[in-house]
Amino acid sequence: MTYIHGFPRIGEKRELKFALEKYWSGQIEIDELQKVAKELRNRHLKYQKEAGVDFISVNDFSFYDNMIDTIVMLGCEPKEYLDLSGIDRYFAMARGDKDHKALPMTKWLNTNYHYFVPQIEPKQEFKPNLDKIIAEYSEAKELKIKPKINIIGPVTFLSFSRGTKGNDPLDEIKSAVDAYMDILKIISKLDDKVTVQFDEPALVKDPTKKMLDALKFAYEKLGNVAENVDIFISTYFEHALEAVDILTECNIKGIGLDFIHGPKNINAVKKIAKSGKILVAGVVDGRNIWISDIDEKVKFLNSLNIDKDRVYVASSCSLLHVPYTLKYEEKMDKNIKSWLAFALEKLDEIKVIDKLYKNEPLNEEEKKIYEANKKANTTRKTSTQIHSVDVQNRLKNLKDSEKQRDTNAEDRLKIQHEVLKYPILPTTTIGSFPQTVEVRKVRRDFKQGLISENEYKSKIKEFIDYCIKVQEDVGLDVLVHGEFERNDMVEYFGEMLEGVTFSQNGWVQSYGSRCVKPPIIFGDVSRPEPMTLEWITYAQSKTKKIMKGMLTGPVTMLNWSFVRDDLPRENVYKQMALAIADEVRDLQEAGIKIIQVDEAAFKEGYPLRNENRSEYERVAVESFKISTAPARAETQIHTHMCYSDFNDIMDTIDAMDADVISIETARNGNRILEAFKNYNYQKEVGAGVYDIHSPRVPSVEEIEKEIADRLSVFPAGKLWINPDCGLKTRKWEEVIPALTNMVTATKSVRKKIVKL
Ligand code: GLN
Ligand code: ZN
DSSP states (O other), X not given: OEEOSOOOOSOTTOHHHHHHHHHHTTSSOHHHXXXXXXXXXXXXXXXXXXXXXXXXXXXXXXXXXXHHHHHHHHTOOOGGGTTSOXXXXXXXXXXXXXXXXXXXXXXXXXXXXXXXXXXXXXXXXXXXXXXXXXXXXHHHHHTTOOOEEEEEOHHHHHHTSEETTSOOGGGGHHHHHHHHHHHHHHHHTSSSSEEEEEEOGGXXXXXXXXXXXXXXXXXXXXXXXXXTEEEEXXXXXXXXXXXXXXXXXXXXXXXXXXXXXXXXXXXGHHHHHHTTOEEEEEEEOSXXXXXXXXXXXXXXXXHHOSOGGGEXXXXXXXXXXXXXXXXXXXXXXXXHHHTBOOHHHHHHHXXXXXHHHTTOOOOHHHHHHHHHHHHHHHHHHHOTTTOOHHHHHHHHTOOHHHHSOSSOHHHXXXXXXXXXXXXXXXXXXXXXXXXXXXHHHHHHHHHTTSSOHHHHHHHHHHHHHHHHHHHHHHTOSEEOOBOTTOSSTTHHHHTTSEEEEOOSSOOEEEETTEEEOOOEEEEEEEOSSOSSHHHHHHHHHTOSSEEEEEEEOHHHHHHTSEEOSSSOHHHHHHHHHHHHHHHHHHHHHTTOOEEEEEOTTTGGGOOSSGGGHHHHHHHXXXXXXXXXTTOOTTSEEEEEEOOSOOGGGHHHHHHTOOSEEEEOOTTTTTHHHHHHHHHTOOSEEEEOOSOSSSOOOOOHHHHHHHHHHHHTTSOGGGEEBOOSSOOTTSOHHHHHHHHHHHHHHHHHHHHHHHHO
């Protein structure tokens, strides 16, 4: 049997995205949106049916997010939305409207998919509503498919919720399970036999005793609601050993384990087999895009050495996290394409793996897939497109001087103060300035060949000129060039690196209608030519002030890309780090005195299990240090991170050894200050003084107060003044007064300090 945890829904041409956006802007009516949605659901069901998938899902579709769908299914919409109904209420929770704030959004475990956080009151009531599930179930039946119904399980739902009054949502497990039981009763009437998949990925994140107790309570009950309902529990992204201990004792049919991202799951196999449950074996990577080695997968399944009828061959997780299909990739290099499998191609792999495992004969089509797979795996091992002896040797023979800077931070900062001569409380920004319609148009026109390279460059230089003038007029101390040449902080660099490519249509849903197209790191990474040098040296030539060079760090480059799986991740991080180090060296040679290496995605790359943390930290820190190793003592290295949870990673931040770190502080109620205070951090810190997510211009008094707060944590000699993050989403009309107020506030605080 073959099993898919879930299928992407945005549409292979992002049809749902475009329909949603038209609906929101009033260009189409709800019927038209429903029509597009139904076409997509049908198409996705058919794709899976044609590929021979045995377990095909419904309710994996969503207009915005499955967590919001679950809120609706459980009838636990927060009170403030109850003045609305139906789809209006739904989209108000997702996006907000003039009278409502949207629900908070956060990342789905360690993926780049974002879910919306349910708000659970003490004694929360639940009122099941199965309209969506019933409708989607009958759609599938019309196509002669008997689907499984995907539902986010109660433990994950509550664990990923927030209590409205400081309460723990898990305390509501009893009433939630009552609701889930009612739901199963209704579902049991849909057919003579029904299959339900409960997604419980929360269990892979070092589950607490409370979660495990809730799990036991939930599935002891849910397992016994109806004879004719088969329950499968899906876990993914890590091992679920604690959960397996409990679930094997419950009356459920099967358990899904991710063998790609949770290799320790191998230790659960015997137990599952012994309990007589089905093992849904996640052997095809559901969140990365490389072809499987079909022979290896079959070998692996055979090595489990259990009853083959009780093993379902599966994707490691929902295919939501990969793009749809390679069929629209017309421009991609043929070889690279042969090494990739998006969602549709993964369906084929799973089918072939299942047949070979069960010793069933392949049909002509399947034989072709199998042969192509073998060939592609062979070329992937040896291709010179992937493997560069130079890059590999460089990494192998890394000298100590290439691993880290050779001075300690205290000495460095002293030298830097002599050379750079900036005042106390130096003011700066995080890098980007408004990406206006004109800026985007210039980039687009160049990409489409509508303007020449010379025209393009001179236009970008005009934007830089303006940006420098604004910063000088405002009176900032350390300037930036504004990042007008960059569409995105990862894509920009990816496009210039060897070993990295891009798809045309490899879109993956990030949240709602927003999709991203991550770079594909397919081979050994190197930097053939300088990537930022021309812009930054141009900018420096236009001002007497210090121009800060701006790069994206190795950890962030990888964490926001599809990363090759044929080399240990550590090597890829370090190859990337060396490529960035080359740029640091060139910038320094060209006279750039401050270089910022952004690590916006440093924290989100953390592993789900504590047991893997120190290894991640080691590799991440070593990589960052390699990327900045060429910087001499007098060259100041900055880094930037934008989130507020630093409490548990201060040692690691310190170990990165950046001279200055700028962080998002204003937006999150300054919680972060505590972390630095407790740690007694010795290097310099730019603790953001205003939130850049809102168009509001902060007043001078407000910023003075923010600075005063920071001065209770950091000595004046170690504090930088800057906004929380880059300004690219803002307008010049907002940025200029905000920065003016920031500088005015800083000057007034400086005066007070000097007087003391
Ligand atoms: N330098 C980048 C910018 O200013 C940093 C972006 C980020 O932290 N996400 O846009
Ligand atoms: Zn940021």
